Amino acid sequence: MIDLRSDTVTQPSQPMLSAMMTAETGDDVYGDDPTMKALEAKGAAISGKEAAIFLPSGTQANLVALLCHCQRGEEYIVGQLAHNYKYEAGGAAVLGSIQPQPVLAAADGTLPLDVVEQFIKPDDFHFAITRLLSLENTHNGKVLPLSYLAQAYDFTRSHRLALHIDGARIFNASVSLNVPLTDITRYCDTLTICLSKGLGTPVGSLLCGSADYIQRARRWRKMTGGAMRQVGILAAAGLYALEHNVTRLREDHDNAAWLAEQLRGIGVNVMRQDTNMVFVRLPQAQVAPLKSWMREHDIVLSTGPVTRLVTHLNIDRPALEKLVRHWQTFLAQQQG
Numbered sequence: 001m002i003d004l005r006s007d008t009v010t011q012p013s014q015p016m017l018s019a020m021m022t023a024e025t026g027d028d029v030y031g032d033d034p035t036m037k038a039l040e041a042k043g044a045a046i047s048g049k050e051a052a053i054f055l056p057s058g059t060q061a062n063l064v065a066l067l068c069h070c071q072r073g074e075e076y077i078v079g080q081l082a083h084n085y086k087y088e089a090g091g092a093a094v095l096g097s098i099q100p101q102p103v104l105a106a107a108d109g110t111l112p113l114d115v116v117e118q119f120i121k122p123d124d125f126h127f128a129i130t131r132l133l134s135l136e137n138t139h140n141g142k143v144l145p146l147s148y149l150a151q152a153y154d155f156t157r158s159h160r161l162a163l164h165i166d167g168a169r170i171f172n173a174s175v176s177l178n179v180p181l182t183d184i185t186r187y188c189d190t191l192t193i194c195l196s197k198g199l200g201t202p203v204g205s206l207l208c209g210s211a212d213y214i215q216r217a218r219r220w221r222k223m224t225g226g227a228m229r230q231v232g233i234l235a236a237a238g239l240y241a242l243e244h245n246v247t248r249l250r251e252d253h254d255n256a257a258w259l260a261e262q263l264r265g266i267g268v269n270v271m272r273q274d275t276n277m278v279f280v281r282l283p284q285a286q287v288a289p290l291k292s293w294m295r296e297h298d299i300v301l302s303t304g305p306v307t308r309l310v311t312h313l314n315i316d317r318p319a320l321e322k323l324v325r326h327w328q329t330f331l332a333q334q335q336g
């Protein structure tokens, strides 16, 4: 099966499974799991933060991050299409009584700071208290420029806000910019990293920040049901991924660029390609037929008027060649 819906669909490889099978475990709620301790130490080291904590999902990592940053009646400024505003079932509002203040992102995925500034509430009892600026990197595949991050960081210092990065795909950003992760994370207080997307583990995210912050995150994680027991088997997958699956993200980006070029070549309306994502515009009449046509050929797409194709470690060049071939036949049939 060739599945281009998302990089979340990646399967654990044999060597990753072997690492999981042989992992040393202990009860992590007692702080006894050596493999988890190693993963959290590694997460802190690679992000240049004092500490890190493992959570079962990126959604829970973002939720816990927001619960640590904001109290009841406080707010975070966030992109209108950001995952931790739009795609997390309103968790911060429901469970934290935290008010989101969404703003529209610019075309490059940044939140324009002059706009953000207008939404910071003055100290007045009519308003929620603005605490946090939350950015997403990458945002729909787009890498936030380092110069912007530097400005955003200074901006938050002068406005007494914290800066969180939802870095579900932050390694795609660091590989794309060809800089160490710390060149990006120096411009934030906290960040989340998904291990289960392009990095290819079955489960898990890391939340990284100061020692004090991560200490508080441990309580929120417990409260939200995310503390787990012999979780070294998952940590082993994470350690394996950080060791072996980071630099190879470049292949996914190269494959996405190749795919975009090939699709343009056969007349598909390719809107853009950024990192491991290709966005194409489909005529409405093709949306459903393309999906079922591909499905018949063991290719899974989530089609829409804007269709997103995501490359990942289970998609190689022959798989993409097959996709392009079937797309071309599909288009020929449509015309015929």
Ligand SMILES: *Cc1c(COP(=O)(O)O)cnc(C)c1O
Pocket (backbone or CB within 6 Å): 057, 058, 059, 060, 062, 083, 084, 136, 166, 168, 169, 194, 196, 205
């Ligand atoms: C996938 C994703 C998450 C977390 O999703 P989970 O499915 O809960 O792991 C968070 N933020 C962004 C930007 C994502 O793409």
